[in-house]
Amino acid sequence: MTYKKRLDGRDWEETRPIEAKAGNIPNADGSAFFRIGKTTAYAAVYGPRDLFPRFLKNPKKGLLRCFYNMMPFSGMGDRVRPGASRRSKEISMVMQKSLEPIVDLSEWPNAVVDVFVELTETDAGSRCAAICAAAIALADAGITMKDMVSAVAIGKVDDKLVVDLDYQEEAYEDGPVADIPVAMLHNTQEISLLQMDGEMTREELIKALELAKKITAQIYEVQKKALKDRFAQGTEKPKVSGISKGDDKNG
Amino acid sequence: MDKEIKAHVQQLLKQDKRLDGRKLDQYREPVKVEYGIAKTAEGSAKVQIGETVVTAGIKLSIEKPYPDTPDQGGIMVNVELLPLSNPKFETGPPSINAIELSRVIDRGIREAKAIDIKNLCIEKGEKAWTVSIDICPINAAGNLFDAAGLAALAALKDAKFPKYENDEIDYKTRTTKKLALSQEPLPVTIIKIGDKFLVDPTLQEEKAIDARLTVATTPDGTVSALQKGGDEPLTIAEVDEMVKIALEKGKFLREKL
Amino acid sequence: MSKLLIKEKEIVVPGEALAEGMDYLPGTGTYRLNDKIIAKRLGLVNISGRAIKLVPLSGRYLPKFGDKIIAKVTDITMNGWIVNINTAYSAFISMRDATSSFIKKGDDLTKYFDIGDYLRAKVVNVTSQRLVDLTMKEPGLNKLRGGRIIKINPQKVPRIIGKEGSMVSLIKKKTNCNIVVGQNGLVWISSENFDNELIAEKAVRKIEQEAHLGGLTDVIEKFLDKLMGGKK
Numbered sequence: 045m046t047y048k049k050r051l052d053g054r055d056w057e058e059t060r061p062i063e064a065k066a067g068n069i070p071n072a073d074g075s076a077f078f079r080i081g082k083t084t085a086y087a088a089v090y091g092p093r094d095l096f097p098r099f100l101k102n103p104k105k106g107l108l109r110c111f112y113n114m115m116p117f118s119g120m121g122d123r124v125r126p127g128a129s130r131r132s133k134e135i136s137m138v139m140q141k142s143l144e145p146i147v148d149l150s151e152w153p154n155a156v157v158d159v160f161v162e163l164t165e166t167d168a169g170s171r172c173a174a175i176c177a178a179a180i181a182l183a184d185a186g187i188t189m190k191d192m193v194s195a196v197a198i199g200k201v202d203d204k205l206v207v208d209l210d211y212q213e214e215a216y217e218d219g220p221v222a223d224i225p226v227a228m229l230h231n232t233q234e235i236s237l238l239q240m241d242g243e244m245t246r247e248e249l250i251k252a253l254e255l256a257k258k259i260t261a262q263i264y265e266v267q268k269k270a271l272k273d274r275f276a277q278g279t280e281k282p283k284v285s286g287i288s289k290g291d292d293k294n295g
Numbered sequence: 296m297d298k299e300i301k302a303h304v305q306q307l308l309k310q311d312k313r314l315d316g317r318k319l320d321q322y323r324e325p326v327k328v329e330y331g332i333a334k335t336a337e338g339s340a341k342v343q344i345g346e347t348v349v350t351a352g353i354k355l356s357i358e359k360p361y362p363d364t365p366d367q368g369g370i371m372v373n374v375e376l377l378p379l380s381n382p383k384f385e386t387g388p389p390s391i392n393a394i395e396l397s398r399v400i401d402r403g404i405r406e407a408k409a410i411d412i413k414n415l416c417i418e419k420g421e422k423a424w425t426v427s428i429d430i431c432p433i434n435a436a437g438n439l440f441d442a443a444g445l446a447a448l449a450a451l452k453d454a455k456f457p458k459y460e461n462d463e464i465d466y467k468t469r470t471t472k473k474l475a476l477s478q479e480p481l482p483v484t485i486i487k488i489g490d491k492f493l494v495d496p497t498l499q500e501e502k503a504i505d506a507r508l509t510v511a512t513t514p515d516g517t518v519s520a521l522q523k524g525g526d527e528p529l530t531i532a533e534v535d536e537m538v539k540i541a542l543e544k545g546k547f548l549r550e551k552l
Numbered sequence: 553m554s555k556l557l558i559k560e561k562e563i564v565v566p567g568e569a570l571a572e573g574m575d576y577l578p579g580t581g582t583y584r585l586n587d588k589i590i591a592k593r594l595g596l597v598n599i600s601g602r603a604i605k606l607v608p609l610s611g612r613y614l615p616k617f618g619d620k621i622i623a624k625v626t627d628i629t630m631n632g633w634i635v636n637i638n639t640a641y642s643a644f645i646s647m648r649d650a651t652s653s654f655i656k657k658g659d660d661l662t663k664y665f666d667i668g669d670y671l672r673a674k675v676v677n678v679t680s681q682r683l684v685d686l687t688m689k690e691p692g693l694n695k696l697r698g699g700r701i702i703k704i705n706p707q708k709v710p711r712i713i714g715k716e717g718s719m720v721s722l723i724k725k726k727t728n729c730n731i732v733v734g735q736n737g738l739v740w741i742s743s744e745n746f747d748n749e750l751i752a753e754k755a756v757r758k759i760e761q762e763a764h765l766g767g768l769t770d771v772i773e774k775f776l777d778k779l780m781g782g783k784k
Contacts, residue, residue: 069434070346071381073612082334086433088379092612092640103681106640111386116373116429117336117352121466123427126375127388146566148592151614153681155640160379162431164350165333183594186611186707189566190583190592230567231585264567271565271594275609275764298668303700307746314700316750 047202047219051212059196059208059259064176064270066184074185076270078177081210082167087177089185092155100156106149110140110159112174118163120211135171142175142195142227142237148188157187168211168223169197175227175237180267184274192267194260195227195237198252200244205252207259224249226256230264233257297502304503308491314500319493320540323347326551328445330453338454338474342446344495346436348380351446353454353474354427357464360420368415368423372401374430374443381435396439399482399522400430400447403511407480407519409451414475417459426454426474437497440509440522444482445548451476452552480519481548482511483541487527492537494544508534510541514549560599563609563764564591570604579605596764609764613639613706613736615684619675620693622701622734623686625668628661635671635686638703638736643684645673650688670696670740672732696732699742702753704760706737711763712756719759719769726776727752751779 050056060081069075072088079085092106100107112135114124128136139161149157159181161174172195179193199209202219209223222242228235235253244252304314311319323345333339336352343349360367374396378384389397404410415424428450430443451474458468486496487506496504506525512518518538523529529537554573558564570582571589578589582604595606615621615637623635623643632646647655650664665671672693673686688694704712712733713720724731729743729752739756743749755776762768 069348069379071434071436072379074610084333086379090378090382093382094640094642111378113377115333115350115352115431116375116427117333117339117354120335123354123356123429126373126429128386152640155682158378160377162377162379162433164339164352164431165335167334183566184610186594186608188581188593190590192565192567231569231588231590268565268568272563275563298666299670299696299701303698306698310746312746314750316747 047204047216050206051216052210056204057207057255057259059262060210062263062266064180064266066180066270066274072181072185074181074183074187076177076180076184078173078180080169080173080176080208082165083169083173084164085161085170085173085177086164087159087161087174087181089157089159089178089181089187091157091185092149092152093158095154095156101154103153104150106152106155106157108140108144108147108149108157108159110136110143110161110178112136112139112161112171114163114166114170118166120167135174138237138239139171139175139178142193143178143182145234145236146179146189146191146193146229147182148190151188157182157185168209168214169225171237172196172225172227176263176267180270183271191229191231192264193227193229193236194263194267195225196256196259196263197223197225198256198259199223200242200248200252205248205255207255224252224256226253226260228256228260230261300499301503304500305489308488308493311491313493315497319491320544322495322544322547323497326548328449328551330449336450337457337469338450338452340446340449340453341433342442342449344438344442344445345497346434347438347442348433349430349439349442349446350433351428351430351443351450353450354429355454355456355464355474356425356427357417357422357459358425360416360423362420365420366416366423367412369425370401370405370410370412370428371425372397372404372428372430372447374400374439376435377431377433380432384435395522395524396430396443399440399509399511399520400428400444402520402522403444403480403482404428404447404451407478407511407513407517409476409478409480411475411477424456426451437501438484438495440482440484441495441548444480444511445551448479448481449552452479478513478519479549479552480511480513481545482509482520483544483548484509485537485540487525487529487533487537492540494540508537508541510538512542512545514546516542556599558597560597561764562597563595564597564606565594566591570597575602577603579603581606581608608707610705611707613637615639615641615643615675615678615682615736617675617678619735621673621675621686621736622696622732622738622740623671623673625665625671628667633661633665635673637684637686638706638734638738641682641684643675643686645671645686645688649676649686652689665695670701670738672696672734672740696740696742699730699740700749700753702739702741702756704737704739704756706735708760708763709733709735709737711768712739712759714769719772722769722773723752723755723776726773726780727755748780751776754779
């Protein structure tokens with residue numbers, strides 16, 4: 045098999061450099077910044093707040109709404125036309141589904157918590173970055189959450205299992221490529237996002253998910269640090285954190 | 296709706312004071328410009344004025360020129376008032392505020408001939424570069440006009456052409472060729488409350504506006520776009536004074552680039 | 553063997569394990585998962601005996617009976633005022649709860665409170681569906697005139713007020729300002745002297761940001777002395 049070394053020189057199980065911050069959008073009730081390689085997500089949480097249209101109101105608990113959006117200049121190549129696309133609507137939905145198992149809005153009947161994620165630049169892995177940013181922002185907003193969610197893409201390039209594919213790896217042409225974005229709950233290691241592009245055997249899939257367990261645990265530590273740093277120094281600016289041993293100059 | 300805030304702002308202004316203690320002609324701190332924040336854009340920048348944070352990105356594409364201007368490229372300016380950036384902003388089609396912002400920034404750049412659109416032509420009547428300037432606030436906390444204008448100019452200054460060969464753009468390979476700017480227009484917005492003029496309003500001050508004038512100027516002192524807002528009219532003498540402030544503050548903002 | 557995994561006053565995040573074993577009890581903001589106690593919100597750890605609870609660091613105001621809050625009039629109905637109380641729900645002040653003077657039926661209610669007015673009111677009823685009723689028929693509950701309203705993190709209100717009102721009294725004394733702190737995170741500050749008003753706001757902001765750190769009273773006292781230095 046021909047894929048012997050990753051295109052950007054990373055180890056098979058190494059993510060791109062990660063940077064996370066909490067509380068970076070003062071207008072929002074909770075906010076976050078999450079960057080993995082050249083994929084950068086900003087998340088803002090507004091609410092719990094009054095919900096319109098009224099027919100969406102649930103008298104038993106508050107509603108969680110997610111909006112994923114790419115800024116017009118955030119895609120390599122053509123400009124991304126503003127407004128919701130089929131792709132962004134689907135990602136918004138799976139994002140919401142990935143966060144719903146942890147978010148507890150039973151104290152907030154009839155209300156809504158809106159999560160907006162904007163990507164300033166993307167180089168694959170944007171839905172995972174969006175989920176990571178959203179989870180930090182929700183925690184920062186003081187929302188009751190029984191757990192954290194962390195997400196990463198595990199994939200297969202040729203015959204190798206790899207972590208956090210970037211765009212050039214997704215576009216590898218000398219062998220088969222599969223890409224599985226996974227979101228996991230920290231404590232129970234349950235899966236709340238699972239999608240796949242490409243082909244894999246059942247055995248490979250389970251191996252990939254086992255690997256996701258290990259990597260999401262690392263990402264959880266970055267999310268945790270971002271939140272702790274926000275408050276640890278009082279007025280001081282949140283600090284940058286990273287888990288990768290790779291060089292940070294792209295970060 | 297906000298008569299209490301308005302009354303308080305007005306009362307303070309009588310003593311030349313502002314809610315946050317600034318002088319009338321003083322911008323919030325910091326005023327900061329960061330370049331190259333989006334590797335996917337041909338040029339990009341993030342601007343911070345106080346708590347207001349705005350990003351801008353340039354995309355370059357090749358289009359067929361309009362039949363009436365076969366030797367010219369195109370410029371497009373678009374402001375997205377992202378619901379991420381302010382609790383009052385909503386999803387959906389652009390609001391009138393977003394449209395106004397886009398058009399004012401567009402006029403400032405277009406009318407100053409900042410970008411030589413004839414230079415963008417590749418093949419007369421067939422191919423020319425189009426420059427798309429997209430402006431997206433991250434935290435909209437007052438004075439979006441100036442922040443958006445500064446971000447747009449910074450992103451333009453950061454822009455480099457992608458490789459273009461055999462009729463195809465290779466976006467992954469950026470050349471060293473910069474997008475040539477013949478002028479550097481910047482908008483400055485002056486707010487009139489009572490009989491006072493002030494710059495860089497906060498969200499609260501924006502609620503108390505009587506009149507507003509956005510003035511785009513170039514370093515040589517040319518005015519390249521105007522937009523009056525607010526419900527109260529302005530006298531010629533007031534406009535003169537406001538343009539004077541805009542020229543002065545334009546200089547201040549330009550130093551941050 | 554039971555084991556604490558965190559320290560008193562540590563900042564913890566949702567999903568973080570706080571203790572192992574069955575000897576500790578999950579308090580507010582935590583829950584038990586198998587043999588562990590897990591945080592279910594961002595908060596500051598408070599251990600008292602065997603119970604572990606979390607003091608929230610952020611989050612919206614949740615209206616509760618007896619809270620004194622600051623409300624903003626947003627609408628007027630046939631028999632009262634609808635007010636924004638800085639949370640997901642609006643609240644209602646009925647004509648008979650608004651003032652001790654008699655309001656005639658069909659009277660122009662804007663004579664009493666107009667849209668945009670800020671009111672100091674008390675929560676007297678919260679239903680399961682979060683319909684909130686307020687009253688103003690108590691001493692000290694009235695319309696707030698002049699001054700500035702600032703919005704702070706509602707979870708920091710107890711620190712702004714301080715023990716038996718000590719913190720807010722300190723700011724009032726040092727700056728000569730009138731200050732009203734609403735449980736819902738709105739603070740009204742007013743003074744004849746605008747510079748002092750700004751200093752009071754800065755002090756409130758400082759407490760908001762450093763509320764979870766120790767020695768706050770001393771820090772604020774020094775801060776105020778420095779800013780007020782020379783002035784009376």
